[in-house]
Amino acid sequence: MRETLLKKMGYEANAQSTRNLITNSNKYGATEGSYAAPTLKLTPNGLLAVSPKANPIEQRKALFALAIADVAEFNAVFEKRKGNNMPAPEMLHDDLASLDAGDRKACADVFTSNVKHLGMLVERDGAQYLMTLEEWLGQKPITRATASTPAPSHSVDGAPANADAAGVDFDKLCFVISTIKEDGSEQRRHADMIFSQYVDRALSGSGLKAVRSDKIGDPGMISKQVIEYILKSKLVVADLSFHNPNVFYELALRHVTGKPTVHLTRTQDRPPFDVGNFRAIVIDTTSVETAVMQLDTLRAEIGTAIAKTLANGESRDNPILTYCPGAKFVADGL
Numbered sequence: 625m626r627e628t629l630l631k632k633m634g635y636e637a638n639a640q641s642t643r644n645l646i647t648n649s650n651k652y653g654a655t656e657g658s659y660a661a662p663t664l665k666l667t668p669n670g671l672l673a674v675s676p677k678a679n680p681i682e683q684r685k686a687l688f689a690l691a692i693a694d695v696a697e698f699n700a701v702f703e704k705r706k707g708n709n710m711p712a713p714e715m716l717h718d719d720l721a722s723l724d725a726g727d728r729k730a731c732a733d734v735f736t737s738n739v740k741h742l743g744m745l746v747e748r749d750g751a752q753y754l755m756t757l758e759e760w761l762g763q764k765p766i767t768r769a770t771a772s773t774p775a776p777s778h779s780v781d782g783a784p785a786n787a788d789a790a791g792v793d794f795d796k797l798c799f800v801i802s803t804i805k806e807d808g809s810e811q812r813r814h815a816d817m818i819f820s821q822y823v824d825r826a827l828s829g830s831g832l833k834a835v836r837s838d839k840i841g842d843p844g845m846i847s848k849q850v851i852e853y854i855l856k857s858k859l860v861v862a863d864l865s866f867h868n869p870n871v872f873y874e875l876a877l878r879h880v881t882g883k884p885t886v887h888l889t890r891t892q893d894r895p896p897f898d899v900g901n902f903r904a905i906v907i908d909t910t911s912v913e914t915a916v917m918q919l920d921t922l923r924a925e926i927g928t929a930i931a932k933t934l935a936n937g938e939s940r941d942n943p944i945l946t947y948c949p950g951a952k953f954v955a956d957g958l
Contacts, residue, residue: 653694669694676917680924681761681829688757691738697723698735702754709751710736743928746935755935762829762931794856798823798832798930801854801874802863811866814909818888821919822907823861826926830934832859854878859934861926864904865890875899879942880953884933886926898943905929 636642646664649655654670657663672678672686692698701719705711716732723731739745744755800819805811815836824834835857837850854860854877862875864887878885887904889895895904905925908914945951 652690654690676920678920680826680920680927683920683924684761684928687742688760691742692735697731698738701732701735702739705754707756707759708754709748710745710754743932746932747939747941748936753935755931759935760928760931762827762927794853795858796832797853797857798827798830798834798859798861799853799857800834800836800861800863801871801878802836803866803868803871804836804838811868814865814890815863817909817915818863818865818907822888822923822926826923826930828927830927830930834861850874851877855881857883859884859886859930861886861888861930863888864895864899865893865907867893867896872896872899876944879944880951882938882940882942882945882953884936884938885942886929886933888926902942 646655646658649670650658653667654673656665656667666674669686669689672683673690675683678686692702697720701716704719705716710716713729713732713736716735717728720728720731736745739754742760744760746753746755800823802815802818803811804815819834819836827834835853837853840849840853851874854874860875860878860883862871862878862885864871864875875885875887887895887899887902889904889906891906891908891910894900895902905922907922908918940946940949
């Protein structure tokens with residue numbers, strides 16, 4: 625069974641790299657059985673970490689346990705540094721004083737690599753910020769203490785400051801930009817799937833509500849409302865599938881604000897040059913089977929991207945503000 629499994633995975637059974645992989649996965653608690661054992665199997669956390677049917681939150685908890693919590697030295701560093709900017713590497717070495725001096729650098733490097741791989745180390749105010757577990761899981765709202773943008777203030781009448789005349793609180797909204805088209809069309813089915821099955825569920829625990837242009841219930845001119853939602857919403861998720869001109873126009877409006885934005889696209893729709901360097905989550909919709917198999921994994925990936933983007937707060941890391949570093953957008957009359 626061991627050799628059959630390794631062959632299926634594309635590994636040479638007796639190669640040193642394969643032995644190292646098995647040994648290390650065993651040390652992390654992901655697998656049971658040494659490289660010489662006749663049978664290898666995943667531990668409960670190892671199985672949960674790779675299962676396409678796992679609950680996204682439980683899957684992330686399993687990944688965190690394997691990479692950080694179940695390694696005593698890593699967990700000690702994490703508990704000390706979480707919710708703060710990462711210090712210089714030398715300070716991490718001091719956190720590992722229980723280890724031999726020669727092992728501290730390697731341990732600190734692996735810890736840093738693990739939190740980066742999980743997506744828990746994010747850019748914030750020009751520094752690397754280590755998210756708490758609750759922030760990473762999306763179970764703790766982003767606050768003044770954990771984000772680069774200030775907490776929403778309130779006007780004298782008690783209404784949220786970032787609200788329209790109808791009292792819509794944009795600090796609690798995620799506006800979804802996508803190609804919609806008419807009912808029954810390929811584009812509409814795709815847009816509905818992305819909205820309900822991916823974005824809406826990925827927002828669970830974030831305190832944000834997903835809204836799309838055709839779901840705005842307020843009276844008024846549609847174009848003005850869409851622009852207002854694009855400019856004011858706490859978060860925008862832009863689905864670049866089908867390369868619709870309206871989507872790119874609306875995305876450009878969002879980019880000039882520098883506010884949190886997440887990009888999605890279909891596998892077959894390669895982003896054009898101007899946004900090609902901006903990371904996009906790629907969703908394979910070429911078959912129903914593929915879409916179902918990756919559903920939970922991509923929900924978790926989108927949830928992680930949302931948490932990281934919100935933790936970063938406002939950023940100039942987009943094509944418009946990168947090319948025009950001195951630009952500042954001010955929305956009058958909205």
